[in-house]
Amino acid sequence: MPSNALATWKEELRKGLHALEARNLRRSLTEVHGVNLCSNDYLGLAEHSKLLEATINAVQHAHKVGGTGSRLLSGQTEEWRILEEEFAKFAGTEEALFFGSGYAANVGLLASLVGKDDVVYSDVLNHASLIDGMRLSGARKVIYPHLDLDALEDLLREEAGAPWRKVIITESVFSMDGDVAPLKEIAGLADKYGAAIILDEAHSTGVLGPQGRGLAAEAGIVPQLLAVVHTCGKALGCAGAFVCGPAVLKEHLINHARTFIFSTALPPYFSRQIGAALDLAAGMDKERRELQERAERFRSALRAEGFDIAGSASQIVPVVFGKIDETLAAAEHLQQDGFAVRAIRPPSVPEGKARLRFSLTCRVPEAELDRLVRSLVTWRARHPVLTTARRA
Ligand SMILES: Cc1ncc(COP(=O)(O)O)c(C=O)c1O
Numbered sequence: 001m002p003s004n005a006l007a008t009w010k011e012e013l014r015k016g017l018h019a020l021e022a023r024n025l026r027r028s029l030t031e032v033h034g035v036n037l038c039s040n041d042y043l044g045l046a047e048h049s050k051l052l053e054a055t056i057n058a059v060q061h062a063h064k065v066g067g068t069g070s071r072l073l074s075g076q077t078e079e080w081r082i083l084e085e086e087f088a089k090f091a092g093t094e095e096a097l098f099f100g101s102g103y104a105a106n107v108g109l110l111a112s113l114v115g116k117d118d119v120v121y122s123d124v125l126n127h128a129s130l131i132d133g134m135r136l137s138g139a140r141k142v143i144y145p146h147l148d149l150d151a152l153e154d155l156l157r158e159e160a161g162a163p164w165r166k167v168i169i170t171e172s173v174f175s176m177d178g179d180v181a182p183l184k185e186i187a188g189l190a191d192k193y194g195a196a197i198i199l200d201e202a203h204s205t206g207v208l209g210p211q212g213r214g215l216a217a218e219a220g221i222v223p224q225l226l227a228v229v230h231t232c233g234k235a236l237g238c239a240g241a242f243v244c245g246p247a248v249l250k251e252h253l254i255n256h257a258r259t260f261i262f263s264t265a266l267p268p269y270f271s272r273q274i275g276a277a278l279d280l281a282a283g284m285d286k287e288r289r290e291l292q293e294r295a296e297r298f299r300s301a302l303r304a305e306g307f308d309i310a311g312s313a314s315q316i317v318p319v320v321f322g323k324i325d326e327t328l329a330a331a332e333h334l335q336q337d338g339f340a341v342r343a344i345r346p347p348s349v350p351e352g353k354a355r356l357r358f359s360l361t362c363r364v365p366e367a368e369l370d371r372l373v374r375s376l377v378t379w380r381a382r383h384p385v386l387t388t389a390r391r392a
Pocket of ligand 1: 101102103104106127129171175200202203231232233239240241
C-alpha cells in the first residue's frame with residue numbers, strides 16, 4: 001500500500017473515533033477493579049478452586065495443547081465426542097455440537113439453517129449474534145416488538161398457510177433487560193401457525209431451570225425446539241457454546257455451518273474443563289437459589305427507590321437512565337465507590353435506553369448490593385434531573 005493510502009486510512013479511522021467520542025459512544029478496554037458487577041460468571045465457576053484444579057489436571061495429562069485443525073480435519077478427538085454426548089444429555093436433546101463461542105454458534109447455525117426462501121420472526125431485542133446470523137442467512141426478517149406475543153401472533157396470522165418455512169427466534173433471558181420470554185406461550189403460537197423455534201439460552205444455561213438446564217427444560221418444550229443454544233462462557237465459567245437439537249441438525253451443521261467448518265477446534269483439554277464445569281454446575285442448586293433470591297431482593301430495593309429496571313426478572317438487572325451522559329456519570333460515581341460497573345450504550349441497547357447493567361454472581365455479597373443501592377440513591381440526590389419512576 002503506498003504510504004499516502006495508509007495515511008489516508010489512518011486519518012479516516014481517527015475521524016471515525018473522534019465522531020464516536022463526540023457522541024459519548026467511544027469504547028475503550030478497562031480492567032475490572034472493585035466489586036464485580038459486570039461479569040457473566042453467574043455461579044462463580046471461572047474462579048472456583050475445583051474448576052481451576054480440574055483444568056490444571058486436564059492440561060497436565062493432555063497429549064497436545066493445540067486444536068491443530070478444524071474438527072473436520074485433525075481437531076476431532078474422543079474428548080470432544082464424549083463432551084458433546086454429555087452435553088446433549090444435559091440439554092435434553094438428541095445431539096449437541098460445540099462451537100468456539102456463542103457468537104460463532106448463532107451465526108453458524110442461522111446462516112446455514114435458514115435461507116432466502118424462509119421467514120424468521122425475531123424479537124427486537126435479540127442479541128447481535130442472532131441478528132448477524134439472520135442477516136447472513138438472507139432470510140426475510142419479521143421483527144416483533146419485545147416480548148409482545150399479540151403482535152407476534154398477528155404477524156404469524158398474516159402469513160398463515162403460506163408455503164414457506166417459518167422460524168421464531170428468541171432468547172430465553174434477554175441479555176440487556178434481564179427479562180424472560182414466555183416460552184410455553186411462544187411454543188403454543190409456533191404450534192398453531194406451523195413455525196419452528198430457535199432458542200438462545202445463553203443467560204439461563206447453568207442458572208435457571210431444573211439443575212440449570214435452562215428455561216426450555218423448565219417449560220417442558222425442549223422436544224419442540226429446532227435448535228437451542230447453550231453457552232459455556234457465562235455461568236459455566238469457560239467459553240464456547242453448544243448448538244443442541246435433533247441428530248439430523250448436528251449432521252447438517254457439520255456439513256454446512258461455516259463458523260464450525262472453517263475454524264480451528266479448541267484444544268482437547270478445554271473439553272475437560274467444560275465437562276468439569278458442567279458436573280460442578282449440576283450440584284449447585286443452593287447457589288442458584290441464593291442467586292435468584294439475592295437478585296429478587298436487589299430488584300425490589302431498586303424498584304422501591306423508583307429506578308427503572310426495565311422488565312428484569314433474573315440475575316441481570318439494568319438501571320435504565322436513557323441519556324448516555326447521565327449513564328456514564330452514574331457509572332463513574334459507582335466506580336469511585338468501588339463497584340466495577342459498565343455503562344451500556346447504543347448500539348448494544350436501543351437509542352434513548354442507555355443504562356447500567358448489573359450482572360449478579362454468587363460472588364457478590366448481599367451487603368455490597370445494599371451498598372450499591374445506597375450509592376445510586378446518593379448519586380441521584382446530587383443529580384435531581386435524573387428520570388426515574390416507571391415503578392413496576
Ligand atoms: C444472548 C446471547 N447470545 C449469544 C452470546 C454470545 O456468546 P459468546 O459470548 O459465547 O460469544 C451472548 C454474549 O453476550 C449473549 O448475550
